[in-house]
Amino acid sequence: MKVKLISIHKTNAAWIQSGLTEYSKRLSNYITFEHIELDVNLQKLKTKEAMLAEEYKKVNQVLKKSDYIVLLDEGGKEFSSIKFSEWLNKKFVSVNSDIVFIVGGAFGFDIELKERASESISLSKMTFTHQMARLFFTEQLYRAMTILKNEPYHHQ
Secondary structure (H helix, E strand, O other), X not given: OOEEEEEEXXXXXXXXXXXXXXXXXXXXXXXOEEEEEEOOOOOOOOOHHHHHHHHHHHHHHHOXXXXXXXXXXXXXXXXXXXXXXXXXXXXXXXXXXXXXXXXOEOOEOOHHHHHHOOEEEEOOOOOOOHHHHHHHHHHXXXXXXXXXXXXXXXXX
């Protein structure tokens, strides 16, 4: 089983890329983690719906039918770090496929992707840039792993 993070568009801020690299490296001590950045060209598309459809098309190309899909969406379920680690632990036991978290583009997710997803999680009630959401999620995934291993990174 892998845990994957799919992001729409590339990370262009060096400090965010540095953080993603650091937490991805740390995660390798616990799980197989992969961050996939999709390059989606939306310049010629004029409507929100067309942009969402194009993003879904790109995402769908890297998904497997068996993937357990979790959207990182402002309307999703909220967790504390400890509750997220407990949720994740249950998924590790009950899901027999890759767990794929997806950060969407500026307009969220296409309706087809929403219907295909198993659930949605919110990182916060606050709004973050999509690039920052990647970093925050990756750090929280690492934090969850240290909580599950009862390691001192998260002070309880």
